[in-house]
Amino acid sequence: MNAPIPAPQVSGPQIFFTIPILGGIHITETIVNGWLVVAIISLVCFFLGRNLSTRNPSRRQIAVEKLVSMLSNLLQETMGKNNMFFLPYIGALFAYSMLSSLLGLTGLRAPTGDLNTTIGFALIAFFLIQFFNIKNKGFFGWLKGFSEPVFFLTPLNIISEIANPISMAFRHFGNIASGIVITSLIYYALASVSRLLIGWIPVIGSIPILQVGIPAFLSIYFDVFTSFLQAYIISMLTMVYVGGANEAQSE
């Protein structure tokens, strides 16, 4: 008789330790993996940014320049010329979001599979939108903007303003977290099926043979494709919303 297969464990990020100030700050898997991602991005950027020259650029430099100019063209198309100072933020957002999700491939927990990370992304966008609205319309103009086109729509306008960052955060979190949940369920199901098929063979039967290879195809969709798509979506939405709040002033 074989030992029972452990039920799929889907849990939130583990708390490694707690800093005992301000009522205890929990240092979770998300934070540690997030710092890992930051370290990876910094190292990659450091190595890509070394030995640049204008006379005889290396192949590496040409590739990086191509990448940066692609991003800057996209930014110029979506946000306009007066918002080009957002290029470093959007680039960092894209790189952090994509590498965080891709970290799920290595077996570590993806930082974007935690709602706190994505709410962070969304809150930055939210405060940028409000800041530029106040800056461009003036404080009272910003308040007046809520009661347009008719005054009794004010509650609806406020709700739709708050719903923006919530939907951004939940969209990114839900996509990555559903990948984590479905992957663990698939592993459990494959273990059960291989137990049924070859469980009667004495030694080999205890190895869940179906777990080899099949999850890789799912991982291509859930990790690689979703990571890229969600990073694109969240930077695109940030660009569209913030660019809409800070449109070029007509002369």
Place this chain on the structure above:
Amino acid sequence: MEMTEAIVRAASAVGAGLAMIAGIGPGIGQGYAAGKAAEAVGRQPEAKGDITSTMLFGCAVAESTGIYGLVVAMILLFANPLI
């Protein structure tokens, strides 16, 4: 396990299943968007890149209602506030 807790757990599991009915909407919407994109590529094959990126963006935005359902289901299953 107490009777009330058992009932709450069972009802949460049923509720999580019901919450995932929200997946129907995005499924229909994304299928429609993909069909329209295929039509557009058929009519204008040279704009394939633009059409694909626009379609993916629209699909991901349309997906959010389904994601809300998923989040509700996951809250009911893994972080139930009622128990």
